[in-house]
Amino acid sequence: MSLNARRKFLLLQIGAYDQQVWEKSLEQTDLNGLDSKPRKTGHIKADLIDVDLVRGSTFSKAKPDSPWTALTRKGLVRVLLFPFFFQWWIQVTSKSISSCILVLYFMQVAAVVLYLEVPGACASEVFGPMCLMLLLGTVHCQIVSTESSRWPSGSPAASRTTSPSQLSWLQACHPSKDRVSAIIWEQGECKKADMSVLEISGIILTRVKLVEQGMGYLVLGGLMTATLALLPFFFHLAQHLDMSSLCSLSLKELGEMAFWQHDGQAYAFYFITTVQRVCLIGLFFFMMCVAERTYKQRLLFAKYFSHLTSARKAKKSEIPHFRLKKVQNIKMWLSLRSFLRRRGPQRSVDVIVSTIFLLALSISFIICAQLLHNHQTFLESLTNWELMVWASSLVLFLLRLATLGSETNCKYSNSSVLLTEQINLYLKMEKKPNKKEELNIVNNVLKLATKLMKELDIPFRLLGLTVNPLIYNLTRVVILSAVSAVVSDLLGFNIRKPSCYSHAIWQIN
Known part of the structure; x- marks a missing residue:
């Protein structure tokens, strides 16, 4: 008997202990009579909506083909044994990128060997890039290990990313079927046109692409990369520098103080570790900038929606405008809302944001532990300085992502739009009493749509782990305990009760 068969047998055996008589009799009853029933051809009503459509589940995205634990294990193995998985890395990246990573891999091996030969070298200078390479490799392995990546390379792009449920919905929203009478502006003139969800979303997508993305956080990532790459040299220079003789020192003497070791092995070690730090740290911050750019695009989709x-905002944004004066218009509005919320990368960015959050959490916990261990000598360690720079940069990016995510959620969940449309319906009832019954139906549908949106929408969460109450409470207790211990040790007072602000950090509404 195989392992799975034995497992199923044990589960059935355990479940039989609390089985009642009616359950046993039901199992013995022949329920296969349905197979002999006559069947007729049926079809799904395309003019109705499902709760999955309002929630956004209709537009499913690529899912991982394995549990995250298995993907993490695969990522670690494929990074540690990079040369043996070189062809796989070429398939998921490119030959040039894989070759550059291979060079960094062998440079890492050389750095470990030189670390054993160079006295006084800091462990963080060699093990920091190693941990970063493992982290980046694991994240990339989780991103590319999706079900959609299993489709043949010759298939069309739409078929690789569109599920059967999405195809049926897109067919239901064909331009010849569901359309809304929208107002568009051409050279300042107001005109009407019947438009579908796909056409309106295409116009919004075009407007989003035309918006120029700022370079602020990309520049910030470059500054943080340079700071972390040059931090060991500034740290060694500060240790050996006499401020009284600073003006009399030449650049050559300052360089000698920064290296403090003057043999060939030391120079090779510092050159290799610096190149590694620049490449890997720069790649990590570029990954964070990609996540920030995606969140900004999500906010633009929500803004245009x-x-x-x-009428005023639609004309200013150069997008179509329509009122929710018909039940069909409300259906189109809800469909468009769900469609736009699922546009763009989802799971890949969520993996990146989760990694940033967990890394910031881990670094914060290590800093708290170091402060509790000996806060008097905390700033005398290069590793602690690096952890503080990492923590500050990660917190800046997390605050930015939290702000963008919260604003996006507020725009999609803004009930003032539906309330305004209800007021417009009452104004139309006053002007056209003969259509009062029809407008009342639309008004009731708007009320139901408002309730449904409140029922299905959840507060913006920065990380999926917050959904699990056990992990949320455990992490909150651990972090608050560590922070409380540090504050009580350094400042002399205790934090007894977690404030409501700590809960707001975890669930940003």
Whole structure:
């Protein structure tokens, strides 16, 4: 008997202990009579909506083909044994990128060997890039290990990313079927056109692409990369520098103080570790900038969507405008809302943000532990300085992502749009009493749509782990305990009760 068969047998055996008589009799009853029933051809009503459509589950994205634990294990193995998985890395990246990573891999091996030969070298200078390479490799392995990546390379792009449920919905929203009478502006003139969800979303997508993305956080990532790469040299220079004789020292003497070891092995070690730190840290911050750019694009989608029912904002944004004066318009509005929320990369960015959050959490816990161990000598360690720079940069990016995510969620969950449309319906009832019954139906549908959105929408969460109450409470207790211990040790007072602000950090509404 195989392992799975034995497992199923044990589960059935355990479950039989609390089985009642009616359950046993039900199992013995022949319920296969359905197979002999006559069947007729059926079809799904395309003019109705499902709760999955409002929630956004209709537009499913690529899912991982293995549990995250298995993907993490695969990522670690494929990084540690990089030369043996070189062809796999070429398939998921490119030949040039894989070759550069291979060079960094052998440089890491050389750095470990030189670390054993260079006296006084800091462990963080060699093990920091090693941990960063493992982290980046694991994240990339989780991103590329999706079910959609298993499709043949010759398939069309739409078929690789569109599930059967999405195809049926897209067919239901064909331009010849569901359409809304929208107002568009051409050279300042107001015109009407019947448009579908796909056409409106295409216009919004074009407007989002035309918005120039700022370079602020990319520059910030470059500054943080340079700071972390040059931090060991500044740290060694500060240790051996006499401020009284600073003006009399030449650049050559300052360089000698920064290296403090003057043999060939030491120079090779510092050159290799510096190149590694620049490449790997730069790649990590570039990854964070990609996540920030994606969150910004999500906010733009939400911004343009919120402008659809406002004539002034729609004209200013150069997008179509329509009112929720018909039940069909409300259905199109809800469909468009769910469609835009699922546009763009989802799971890959969530993996990146989760990694940033967990890394910031781990570094914060290590800093708290170091401060508790001996806060008097905390700043005398190069590793602690690096951890503080990492923590500050990660917190900046997390605050930015939390702000963008919260604003996006507020724009999609803004009930003032539906309330305004209800007021417009009452104004139309006053002007057209003969259509009062029809407008009342639309008004009731708007009320139901408002309730449904409140029921299905959840607060913006920065990390999926917050959904699990056990992990959330455990992490909150551990972090608050560590922070409380540090504050009580350094400042002399205790933090007894977690404030509501700590809960707001975890669940940002």
